[in-house]
Amino acid sequence: MPSRATGRFSPVALAFALLTVGGGAGAGLLANTSVGTFLGILVGGFLLGLALTRRPLVEATVAAVAAKLVVLAAAGVPGAGVLGAVAALGSIGPASLAISLALAAAAGGFGAHLGSDLRDGLTTPLEEQGSSGPSIKTGDPTNETITGRNQATPEDGTPEDDRTTASESGAESKLEREPVR
Numbered sequence: 001m002p003s004r005a006t007g008r009f010s011p012v013a014l015a016f017a018l019l020t021v022g023g024g025a026g027a028g029l030l031a032n033t034s035v036g037t038f039l040g041i042l043v044g045g046f047l048l049g050l051a052l053t054r055r056p057l058v059e060a061t062v063a064a065v066a067a068k069l070v071v072l073a074a075a076g077v078p079g080a081g082v083l084g085a086v087a088a089l090g091s092i093g094p095a096s097l098a099i100s101l102a103l104a105a106a107a108g109g110f111g112a113h114l115g116s117d118l119r120d121g122l123t124t125p126l127e128e129q130g131s132s133g134p135s136i137k138t139g140d141p142t143n144e145t146i147t148g149r150n151q152a153t154p155e156d157g158t159p160e161d162d163r164t165t166a167s168e169s170g171a172e173s174k175l176e177r178e179p180v181r
Helices: 011-031 036-051 057-074 081-090 094-123
Strands: none
Touching: 011 036, 011 057, 011 094, 036 057, 036 094, 057 081, 057 094
C-alpha cells in the first residue's frame, strides 16, 4: 500500500518544481551567495505552491535538495566536469552537507506551503453571513452567535436596525433596553 506522500507524488509536478525551485536557487545566487540560494529556493517553492492546485510539498522538497546539490557541485572547479562536481561535494564535511540539504528542503517545503495557503485563501469564497456585522461564536448554547452591534434579530428571525437613540426608542436609560441576543 503506498504511503500518503508517495500516493500524491506527481512526476509532472516534480518537473515543474525542478524548474521553479531550481530557477529560484539560480536567481538567489545572483543576489547573495551565502543565503541567496535558500531565499531563492523559498521564493521558487512559494511560486510553485501558488501555481499548482494541490499542495506540492514533496515535489518542492525533492527539487530544493536537488537544486542545492547542483549549486554545491557547481561550486567546484569550473570546467572539470562530473569528476570536479564529485570532488566538490566530497570536500564538504558530512555534517555541513546534511545541514545545508536540510535547510534547503525546509525552505522549499515551507515556500510551497506558504504559496499553497495563499492560493487557497485567495480562491476560497467567503461564507455568506446573515448579518452585516462580524459574528463571534460563543460557548453558550443559548446564545450561539453574537452579531455586530448594528444588527438585532427579533424573535421572528428578521434583522432590524438597532441604531436608534434613547430619545427615539422611548427608553430613558441603557438599563431599560433589552440586551441583543
